[in-house]
Amino acid sequence: MTTPLRTLLQRHVDEGTLPGAVALIARGDRIQVEAVGAATLGSGPAMARDTLFRIASITKPVMAAAVLMLIEDGRIGLDDPVARWLPELEKPQVVRTPDAPLADTVPAVRPITVRMLLDFTAGYGFSSDFTHPATGPLFGALRQGPPRPQEVAALDAWMAALARIPLLHQPGETWLYNTCSELQGVLVERVTGGPLDAFLAERIFEPLGMKDTGFCVPAADLGRFASYYRTGTEGFELVDAPDGQWSTRPAFLSGAGGLVSTVDDWHAFARLLLADGVTDDGRRLLSGASVRAMRTDQLTAAQRVGSDLFLEGQSWGYGGAIDLDASRQGSLPGRYGWVGGTGTCAHLTPATGRVGILLTQVEVGGPTPATLLHEFWELTNETFATDEG
Structure with a gap:
């Protein structure tokens, strides 16, 4: 039938x-x-x-x-700053406004937490406007967008490149797509050591x-x-x-x-x-x-x-x-x-x-x-x- x-x-x-x-x-x-x-x-x-x-x-x-499993294991906490495992993100810079040049930044007013990675409010990613200067490097150096796995740098090099890109918004303030899931994967590797x-x-x-x-x-x-x-x-x-x-x-x-x-x-x-x-x-x-x-x-x-x-x-x-x-x-x-x-x-x-x-x-x-x-x-x-x- x-x-x-x-x-x-x-x-x-x-x-x-x-x-x-x-x-x-x-x-x-x-x-x-x-x-x-x-x-x-x-x-x-x-x-x-x-x-x-x-x-x-x-x-x-x-x-x-997977991240929630680590929380239940007691290895990380929902409101723990991620810099303990992702030291590249210990002192992130944020563009003064979304349209500001990459060099026009201010310090993040709060640390990025595990919760922010899970709810996509860490400050990295993209939403309705792909022309923001801080968005372009995500598609270039980090190969966000259509998946091309063999073109992406290894984890530590990827994180080093990310650390050179300012946040588009202050941590915790705005939902932005995609990059936080990448960071969740990095977090699992850094926490477990495997x-x-x-x-x-x-x-x-x-x-x-x-x-x-x-x-x-x-x-x-x-x-x-x-x-x-x-x-x-x-x-x-x-x-x-x-x-x-x-x-x-x-x-x-x-x-x-x-x-x-x-x-x-x-x-x-x-x-x-x-x-x-x-x-x-x-x-x-x-x-x-x-x-x-x-x-x-x-x-x-x-x-x-x-x-x-x-x-x-x-x-x-x-x-x-x-x-x-x-x-x-x-x-x-x-x-x-x-x-x-x-x-x-x-x-x-x-x-x-x-x-x-x-x-x-x-x-x-x-x-x-x-x-x-x-x-x-x-x-x-x-x-x-x-x-x-």
Whole structure:
């Protein structure tokens, strides 16, 4: 039987919106998965349930969970200044105004804390105006923006470059996108003294059975790895092939957008969040309080000023956005999740137990999600609706 989900994905493939996609919609034990189209144009394989994708910014919720684990371990505190582990950020400078030249700075009036990294108010990042002088170096020296893992400097060199860039806003004052997730990854490495991928594997991926999630794809699995495209003037342009930038482990492991995964792996992580930190087999990985903090609005209205290009009226928890009301297309109050610039999205709604994961391989042209994502969110809300009587 052809499902509405398959019909939606096939329509976009037929219309040339994307070469292929894999999507999962679940509510409790009911799961629907559809794979359509091609993983690689031409002679490449068809999409399959276990196709691997560059998941981009839906890495961020995983990264936030890792930081919260360190807090629960007692190794860091939510309001601890991060300079203890990130000495490069001990005395940050802040541009006098967002439009000020890089040399026109004032000292930060307060230290950057772990909480500020989690809620994205540390002062590093970007929002509605990409022309600010302090924003440009983030895309240049630090390779923020579309992921290019093999072009990013190793951790210590990356941090040294960041330390030369002033903050765009005073710590704690304004939500800014992306860079704080990178700093979360650096924090985990500095606190534990080991690589980020090892910590994530031990504490999250292995307990959840996320066997296909990591920062690169082993050679034996490259046949399952989708190519990555952007839409050009004459159709799809190849950005990265399966044997490209994710085929070897990068020097810098990006907590903001570096992971490769599958729909079933991310669904395992979503089930952990819906179960307040308990795995399917009853092991507790996170406290209920930490998981609820991830899924709770952490921002004031003043901190959200200027964020609409990314948040579109949503707010931010830890690692993902929070829908505050149902005014957005396809949204529900309390829905938590995020989208990725490589054409991915993953959301869960605790009130209904719903999960929606859509993985495509076409770069999103801007921070505002494309039509397909909005259509997918609406369909997620409608699927299994008879279960909610």
